[in-house]
Amino acid sequence: xxxxxxxxxxxxxxxxxxxxxxxxxxxVTKVKKDELSEKKIPLMAVAGAMVFAxxxxxxxxxxxxxxxxxxxGILLAGLLGGTPAFLSISAVLxxxxxxxxxxxxxxxxxNIFNMGVIPCLLIYPLLFKPFLKxxxxxxxxSVSSVISVVASLLIxxxxxxxxxxxxxxxxxxxxxxxxxxxxxxxxxxxxEGLITAGILCFVYKMRPEILGSARSGEMLKSDVSTKxxxxxxxxxxxxxxxxxxxxxxxxxxxxxxxxxxxxxGEGLQxxxxxxxxxxxxxxxxxxxxxxxxxxxxxxTLGTSTAGIIGAVCTFIFAFVTGFIISKxxxxxxxxxxxxxxxxxxxxxxxx
Amino acid sequence: MKxxxxxxxxxxxxxxxxxxxxxxxxxxxxxxxxxxxFIIGVISFxxxxxxxxxxxxxxxxxxxxxxxxxxxVLIPKLLIALPFCLFAGVSNLIFDRETALVFLNLRISxxxxxxxxxxxKMYLSVSAALLLTATTPLTELSxxxxxxxxxxxxxxxxxxxxxxxxxxLSEIRSKNTAYNLRNGGRKGIRIGHAGSFLGQMLLxxxxxxERVYAAMQLRGYSREEIPIAKQPFRLLDGVxxxxxxxxxxxxxxxKIW
Amino acid sequence: MLSVNDLSVKxxxxxxxxKSINFALESGESVAVVGANSAGKTTLLLAxxxxxxxxxxxxxxxxxxxxxxxLAHFRKIIGLVFQNPxxxxxxxxxxxxxxxxxxxxxxxxxxxxxxxxxxxSQLEISHLSSRSPFKLSxxxxxxxxxxxxxxxxxxxxxxxEPTAYLDPCAKRNLKNVINGLPQGKLIxxxxxxxxAETCSRVIILKEGKIIADDAVACLKxxxxxxxxxx
Numbered sequence: 001x002x003x004x005x006x007x008x009x010x011x012x013x014x015x016x017x018x019x020x021x022x023x024x025x026x027x028v029t030k031v032k033k034d035e036l037s038e039k040k041i042p043l044m045a046v047a048g049a050m051v052f053a054x055x056x057x058x059x060x061x062x063x064x065x066x067x068x069x070x071x072x073g074i075l076l077a078g079l080l081g082g083t084p085a086f087l088s089i090s091a092v093l094x095x096x097x098x099x100x101x102x103x104x105x106x107x108x109x110x111n112i113f114n115m116g117v118i119p120c121l122l123i124y125p126l127l128f129k130p131f132l133k134x135x136x137x138x139x140x141x142s143v144s145s146v147i148s149v150v151a152s153l154l155i156x157x158x159x160x161x162x163x164x165x166x167x168x169x170x171x172x173x174x175x176x177x178x179x180x181x182x183x184x185x186x187x188x189x190x191x192e193g194l195i196t197a198g199i200l201c202f203v204y205k206m207r208p209e210i211l212g213s214a215r216s217g218e219m220l221k222s223d224v225s226t227k228x229x230x231x232x233x234x235x236x237x238x239x240x241x242x243x244x245x246x247x248x249x250x251x252x253x254x255x256x257x258x259x260x261x262x263x264x265g266e267g268l269q270x271x272x273x274x275x276x277x278x279x280x281x282x283x284x285x286x287x288x289x290x291x292x293x294x295x296x297x298x299x300t301l302g303t304s305t306a307g308i309i310g311a312v313c314t315f316i317f318a319f320v321t322g323f324i325i326s327k328x329x330x331x332x333x334x335x336x337x338x339x340x341x342x343x344x345x346x347x348x349x350x351x
Numbered sequence: 352m353k354x355x356x357x358x359x360x361x362x363x364x365x366x367x368x369x370x371x372x373x374x375x376x377x378x379x380x381x382x383x384x385x386x387x388x389f390i391i392g393v394i395s396f397x398x399x400x401x402x403x404x405x406x407x408x409x410x411x412x413x414x415x416x417x418x419x420x421x422x423x424v425l426i427p428k429l430l431i432a433l434p435f436c437l438f439a440g441v442s443n444l445i446f447d448r449e450t451a452l453v454f455l456n457l458r459i460s461x462x463x464x465x466x467x468x469x470x471x472k473m474y475l476s477v478s479a480a481l482l483l484t485a486t487t488p489l490t491e492l493s494x495x496x497x498x499x500x501x502x503x504x505x506x507x508x509x510x511x512x513x514x515x516x517x518x519x520l521s522e523i524r525s526k527n528t529a530y531n532l533r534n535g536g537r538k539g540i541r542i543g544h545a546g547s548f549l550g551q552m553l554l555x556x557x558x559x560x561e562r563v564y565a566a567m568q569l570r571g572y573s574r575e576e577i578p579i580a581k582q583p584f585r586l587l588d589g590v591x592x593x594x595x596x597x598x599x600x601x602x603x604x605x606k607i608w
Numbered sequence: 609m610l611s612v613n614d615l616s617v618k619x620x621x622x623x624x625x626x627k628s629i630n631f632a633l634e635s636g637e638s639v640a641v642v643g644a645n646s647a648g649k650t651t652l653l654l655a656x657x658x659x660x661x662x663x664x665x666x667x668x669x670x671x672x673x674x675x676x677x678x679l680a681h682f683r684k685i686i687g688l689v690f691q692n693p694x695x696x697x698x699x700x701x702x703x704x705x706x707x708x709x710x711x712x713x714x715x716x717x718x719x720x721x722x723x724x725x726x727x728x729s730q731l732e733i734s735h736l737s738s739r740s741p742f743k744l745s746x747x748x749x750x751x752x753x754x755x756x757x758x759x760x761x762x763x764x765x766x767x768x769e770p771t772a773y774l775d776p777c778a779k780r781n782l783k784n785v786i787n788g789l790p791q792g793k794l795i796x797x798x799x800x801x802x803x804a805e806t807c808s809r810v811i812i813l814k815e816g817k818i819i820a821d822d823a824v825a826c827l828k829x830x831x832x833x834x835x836x837x838x
Contacts, residue, residue, distance in 0.1 A: 004432045005476035006469050007439050010395045028502040035574075041504060042563035042698065045511030046556045052512070053519035054549050056354040057527060060539035070549065079553065087505060091512040098484045098492075099364050099513075100357065101428035105480040106390050169398060169469060170439040171446040171462065191542070198546030199553065206554055365740050488738065489700045510700050517742030518694050562695040565659045569683050570760060571712030580717040 001156060001185070002096070003111055005104030009167035016163065017109030023117050024090055027083040040084045047076055048088035052095070059195055070199070071192040073119025074128060074148045078200050079210060086120035114159045119152035127151055136211060138201050145200055146193035153189035157181040354524050356427070361517055363424050367485040374418035374486045378588040379495035385595040386483045392599035393475045398443075399461060401468040404475070406602045410595070411478040418486045429477050436473045440466035489513055497579045511563075522552065609634055610656070610686065610764050610792065615665035617648075617655050625651045627816045628665070633792050635763060640803035640824070641796040643813035644837035649796035650691065652813070653766045656794070657688050669764075684713065687757030691768040693749035697741040702733075702752050705741070709760040727759040731785055747778030751785065764792040771799045798838060800827050812836045 005013070031040070051072040058069055072092065076085035090112050096102040103111045131144030161178050164170055170177070204211050368375075374382070389410055396404050415425065447462035484492070493506045526548065530540055540548055611632040618624045625648045633639055641649050654660045656667050658679050667674040667682075674682050690696040699705035706727055710720040728734045731751045741749060750770065757765065770786070771779050779802065786793065786806050797803050803810060804827050812820040814836045820826055827833070 002435070004436050004473055005390055005394055005480075006432070006436050006473035008394055010391045013391075013394065024505060025502070028504050032502075032504060032574075039564060040560075041507055042511060042567065043557065043560040044508045045698075046515050046560040046563065047553070048508070048512045049515035050519045050552060050556045052516050053354070053357075053523045054552070056357060056520070057523060057549070058539045059542040059545050060537075061542050070545070087508050088512070091505070091509040094509060095513055095516065098480065100360055101431045101477050101481060104390070104432070104476050105386060105483075106394060106476070164439065169465075171443040171465065172439065173446070177442075195542060195545040195549075198543070199550045202546035202550030203553060206550070207557070210557060362743060365743065369738055490704050493700075510704075511698050514698055514700050514741065517740070559695060562690065562692070563698050565654070566690055566696045566698065567708075569657055569659065569688055570709035570756065571680060571683065572708075573680075573712065577711050577714075 001111075001114060001153075001160060002103035003107040003114070003160060003163060005106045007164050007167060007169045008104070008107050008110065009169070010106070012163050012167045013106035013109060015109075016113050017106070020090070020109040020112035020117065023086065023112070023121060027086050027121075030083045031087065040080060044080060044084050044088040045091070047080060047085075048072075048092045051076060051088075052092050059191075061191065069192075070195050071115075071119075071149060071153070071189075073115060073152055074124065074145060074193075075196045075199060077120045077124035078128065078145070078196070079203065082120045082124045085124070086116050089116040089120060110159075110163050114156040114163075118156050118159065119148070123148045123152045123155070132211075136204060136208070138204070141200050141204060141211075142197040145197035146190065149193035149196050150186060150189035153185040153192070154182055157185035354520055354527070358517070358520050358524075360428065361520070364484055365488075367418075367420060367424065368488040370419060370486065372418050372486070374414060374482075377486075377591060378582060378584050379487050379491045380498070380584065381588040381592045382483050382487055383492070383495060384592055386479045388596050388599050389479050390476045392603050393472055393479075395603060396468070396472070398465045398468060401464055401471060403602075404468065404471055407475055407599075410598075411475055411482065414482050414486075415478070418482060420482065420485050424485070425478060425481055428481055429474060432473055432477050436469050440469040443469070491582075494579055494582070498581070503576045519552075519556075526552065609670055610794075611668050612652075612656065613666050613668070615652075615655060615667065616663045617651055617660055618663040624663070625816050626655065629816075629818060631811055631818065631821055633764065633794055635792045636790060637809065638786075638793040638795065638807040639809045639811060640807035641794060641811045641813060642798060642800060642803055642827075642836070642838065643796075644798065647813040647837070648816040649798075649813060650768055651816075653688055653768050653794070653796055656766060657683055657686055684760055685762055686764045686766060687760060687762035688766045689754050689757055689768065689770065691772055693746075693753040693773075694741070696753040696756060697749065701738055701740050702728075702744075702755070703737045705752065706755045706759045709756060713760065723759045723761065724755075727755040730758060730789075731755050745778070746773040746775070747781060750774060750778070750782060754785070758789075762791060764794070765789065767793065767795045767797070769797055769799075770795060771797060771802050800833070800838065803827065812838075 051070065055069050055072070072089050073085065076088050079085070080088065093103060093111050093115060094108060097105060097108055097111070128144050128148040131140055131147075158178065158181070161174070161181050165172075165174055165177065172180075200211065389407070393404065393407055415422070443465040444460070444462040447465060448460045450458050450460055489510065493510050496509075497503060497506050527540070530544075530548065531538075534540075609632055612629055615626055615629040616624060617626040629652060631639075641652060643649050651660060655662055658667070658674055669682060669685060672678060672681075697705050699708055703724060706724045707720050710723045715723065724737075725734065728737060731754060733748065733751050733755065736744065736748055736752060741752065744752060750773070754765075767786070770782060774782060783802065783805050786795070793807075795803065795806060804824055807824055810820070810822060810824050810826055811818055812826075812832065819836060820832055
């Protein structure tokens with residue numbers, strides 16, 4: 001699911017980069033605020049590195065001849081909590097991009113969003129945690145793992161579709177692209193979900209307090225609830241939009257119109273103006289080629305795609321707003337924690 | 352990617368980054384900014400702009416040469432980015448059949464042009480990113496990130512993740528071997544064993560991270576940020592950055608063919 | 609002088625791992641702590657540097673008793689070398705790792721460099737400076753881990769199983785290195801020959817208690833060793 005630079009336009013790359021950078025800054029302030037989770041720095045690194053290495057292991061499904069490997073987001077979130085897991089995944093994605101050519105430098109923003117923000121900051125608090133709110137049991141843990149992983153992958157792959165199409169590199173019609181990506185990722189998600197469930201259940205059996213602390217560490221502060229509602233609405237909008245689009249064929253007019261309306265003001269347009277003179281917005285935004293106009297005409301679907309993009313933008317906007325607010329708050333308070341309580345921080349690991 | 356590949360990638364990069372060429376000696380900011388500007392330039396071209404992209408090849412080729420990076424190291428990494436690009440590119444071949452030009456009686460469709468463009472863009476952007484890491488040691492890169500105000504906490508996580516990837520790749524490899532030796536000739540690890548196979552390792556990881564945290568504290572780690580040393584930005588660094596930016600922009604907007 | 613008085617340590621699960629430990633370490637003196645697995649060796653070292661809190665008893669350094677406020681001071685004066693160098697070497701290359709301590713002590717970059725270079729050259733591993741721990745051999749990793757502690761210029765060094773993961777040649781080299789260090793040393797090990805070659809005094813631990821604190825010659829007392837489970 002790693003996006004490559006070659007499939008992106010600068011505007012999409014930069015916008016997603018800004019969103020992901022915002023998410024990292026938000027998570028860092030949140031982690032810093034909480035002394036306990038700052039202790040998690042080595043844990044974030046160790047767990048992230050382990051997930052990276054563990055992705056090399058192929059698990060086979062007996063009798064089917066197929067195999068799968070672990071994903072990272074939900075597993076890490078279950079173990080560390082949402083924001084620490086997000087930082088950990090982000091570090092892994094940056095390393096994959098820089099040292100393993102997996103995902104591009106400009107595509108980092110997209111990849112961090114699709115594989116970090118979605119599972120750790122959206123699905124984890126909204127789907128995974130509510131399942132385990134009352135109590136943890138193997139059944140609940142398994143069900144919530146599978147559902148969360150499938151949901152993360154579906155939304156993530158849908159985001160890939162949107163980002164690719166919005167970049168205008170591929171000629172794949174939107175509906176077909178989505179219809180190819182989503183079912184594949186639903187299956188992958190199922191396998192990854194089962195593996196994640198197996199691991200989390202094992203950890204819960206051996207060291208129940210680990211899952212407990214990840215769960216409670218996140219349940220702080222009263223302002224979370226409003227944020228959660230906004231985020232929840234964003235996700236719901238995305239899912240509804242996505243499902244609608246899955247059954248739809250494309251309407252390039254609609255999509256084009258929506259993008260022109262929403263992002264047309266900045267990057268795309270100005271750049272093009274320099275290049276070809278004004279009035280070629282149409283050209284710059286023609287991320288579906290001309291034949292597209294000849295092929296699919298389904299009037300109702302334009303609204304569906306527009307709906308999704310609207311949803312994505314609303315979400316981004318909400319997220320940015322949330323980030324600015326928390327940043328402003330932080331600047332005002334600037335809480336300098338005093339002496340730290342080392343003795344209590346150190347449970348042991350000796351012997 | 353396979354475990355063995357990942358390990359060899361890590362080792363190769365660490366060896367390469369210790370080189371002493373002109374490129375290695377450039378300020379990390381110069382290299383970081385040049386890579387970004389270059390990649391933005393590359394991907395800003397439209398779908399059929401294959402021809403106009405060609406001058407950009409000079410950048411990767413010149414840098415590869417100056418930095419003494421062997422192609423046998425770069426090419427395997429390019430292949431990793433290939434599948435998804437190929438998927439998108441080939442679909443253009445199918446959907447975009449109008450003839451773009453006729454060359455020696457060969458009809459070349461718009462789809463083919465866009466496929467080439469995607470693959471070429473892939474080569475350019477992936478090489479630019481790889482060249483950055485192959486000529487800049489991780490510590491310099493992360494020092495530069497901190498100078499660019501990336502939070503200390505995050506840079507710390509980044510550096511330590513990198514450090515422990517090597518450790519866990521080795522650990523996973525021995526575990527995998529141990530499993531396969533007793534697996535009765537079957538391939539891969541059964542999914543039912545995933546929980547204990549990786550779970551065990553995660554639990555050890557938790558213990559290890561506590562020891563690492565103790566080791567950090569024992570050497571005076573506290574929540575305070577430690578100021579990062581400046582690295583002098585020389586005239587050469589500025590000139591190189593300016594030239595790269597200028598050329599990227601010139602070839603982006605001026606049609607020479 | 610580093611002294612441990614009536615020290616007991618209990619884990620959160622209620623298991624008491626150390627029971628009324630008493631001993632003192634003069635500056636420049638080398639003492640081995642030997643004992644079977646889970647005799648409490650590692651716990652003792654961690655308690656001395658305040659990673660583990662004491663249930664009762666105190667640790668003191670030249671008359672100053674360890675408490676939360678002087679923790680940082682204690683940890684500068686007493687350096688602990690972990691059993692597994694991979695736990696201790698957490699930075700991307702050796703230089704950065706050895707510089708981690710001095711930087712946290714708020715040394716200037718020039719002073720940090722001086723400390724790092726001194727530590728590396730003292731252990732004769734200056735050539736490893738820009739290498740990553742990933743590629744080091746077991747022996748090199750061990751020396752790098754010692755360097756990370758030496759760069760903070762401690763007066764006392766604690767070693768936890770320093771010979772673990774080492775081949776005989778690396779072990780011999782380590783013996784020479786340790787014998788060449790002027791600091792007071794507390795070396796927890798179950799490698800008796802190594803203890804005999806590096807220390808003048810031996811403390812034998814059994815199930816969290818000291819059963820002997822004597823000159824190194826006592827390692828020849830087979831009955832005593834068998835009693836200790838060695």
